[in-house]
Amino acid sequence: MGKDKEKERNAPKDIKFDCLVMDVDCHPDNEILTTADIDGNVKIFKYSTTGENEELNTLTHHKKSCRRSRFLPNGEKFVTCSKDKSMCVIDTSTYEVVHTYSKSHKSPIYSLCIIDDNIIASGDDDGTLKLWDLRKQKSVMEMKECEEFISDMVIDESKKILLATSGEGTLTTFDVKKHKMRLQSELFESEFLSITALEDKDKVVVGDGDGVLNIFNKGEWSNISDRFPGHPMSIDCLVTIHRNLIVTGCMDGKIRAVNILPNNIVEIVGKHNQFPIESLSLTHCQDLLVSCSHDQKIKFWNISHLYDLNTERPEEVKAHRKTKKQKFFDDL
Structure with a gap:
């Protein structure tokens, strides 16, 4: 046999x-x-x-x-x-x-x-x-519009507004239809390194060089609405899992699931043995998270259990994303 x-x-x-x-x-x-x-x-x-x-x-x-x-x-x-x-x-x-x-x-x-x-x-x-x-x-x-490197960018669902973070410590919004800058935040002390948009709370989250998650409200780009310290080193990459749940990639080599508002670290999803996390990506099924690090490895993490925290499963998340058209950047 x-x-x-x-x-x-x-x-x-x-x-x-x-x-x-x-x-x-x-x-x-x-x-x-x-x-x-x-x-x-x-x-x-x-x-x-x-x-x-x-x-x-x-x-x-x-x-x-x-x-x-x-x-x-x-x-x-x-x-x-x-x-x-x-x-x-x-x-x-x-x-x-x-x-x-x-x-x-x-x-x-x-x-x-x-x-x-x-x-x-x-x-x-x-x-x-x-x-x-x-x-x-x-x-x-x-x-x-920035004096330092453009570290990360995110686009809204309408494909009209682009937000860019910079190493100088600013968040800048661009109108991709009219080809012009909209607004820019004040200059922050720490470099801005990563960005992701929340699905349901009209907010974006920016990771900085001091390990702080900076939270901005829609249209209020001059200053943060909230901040969540809790990471020991810089937050180099972010990905939204579902609604107010995100995953962070930190310079300390750990990948954390974080709830935003209320702010708390849910769990350590995985780690690369103290090697900085360079990038994160969700697979098409959304049950797996993929990470790469300075340890010269691609690792896969099963995160299907994280959706239980929000009651909707990945297939429901996809339907939710398709049907709910007016979200974060509407009426900006």
């Missing part, structure tokens, strides 16, 4: 690398993820809870470290950006580079935000933010 089918695990096995992984992003519909590493490589993997993870391809089109690799919402392409100032669009099915923006910024690109299947935003080390139209294959907006 042949071997029995391998028993399903609650999460895939770790994926090990030979260098530092800078970013990880999961495909919106399939068990596929893409990674960006410090050697400039872009790798694509198929992950599994029943078998071994499979490396599908390795791309070496960047000359310096690849800082971001993100799928478009339809999953047909993904975009990579690099310290070499280039940005590339990759076909997911063929792994071919379909377009290259060789000198997309004057400074190395630091962050990337996918707005929709055609429009993306990029931010660089010197505080310049650009909007790109992939159909026209060119930049349609360029603004420099």
Whole structure:
């Protein structure tokens, strides 16, 4: 008789690398993820809870470290950006580079935000933010409102308002339809490093270099409405799980589930043995969280139990997101 089918695990096995992984992003519909590493490589993997993870391809089109690799919402392409100032669009099915923006910024690109299947935003080390139209294959907006690097960005559900955090300690809002800046916060003492929008509370949460979660109300960007200290080191990445529940990636190597308003740390989801967390991503089923760290590993964490705290399961969350159109940035 042949071997029995391998028993399903609650999460895939770790994926090990030979260098530092800078970013990880999961495909919106399939068990596929893409990674960006410090050697400039872009790798694509198929992950599994029943078998071994499979490396599908390795791309070496960047000359310096690849800082971001993100799928478009339809999953047909993904975009990579690099310290070499280039940005590339990759076909997911063929792994071919379909377009290259060789000198997309004057400074190395630091962050990337996918707005929709055609429009993306990029931010660089010197505080310049650009909007790109992939159909026209060119930049349609360029603004420099910050003096330090654009650390992270998030787009609203209407795809109209983009919020960007900067290492100088500001939160800046941009109108992606009218191609102009809306508002900018006052200058905070600590650098702003990460951002995520809550689903139901008309708020965004910003992680800073001192380990504080700074909470902003819709339209009140000049100052915070609340702050939640509690992390021992900088909060380098954030992802919203559901409603007021987020997950934080901290420089101390721990991944925490945090409830916002009331503010409390729910649990330690996982850790990378004191190595800083670089990036977090939810899988398409939303039951798994993927993390990468300075320990040169991709790790998977089963977070399905966290939805019990909010009564709705992941499939209900998807329905909730599709039906509730007017949320955080409405009437801004």
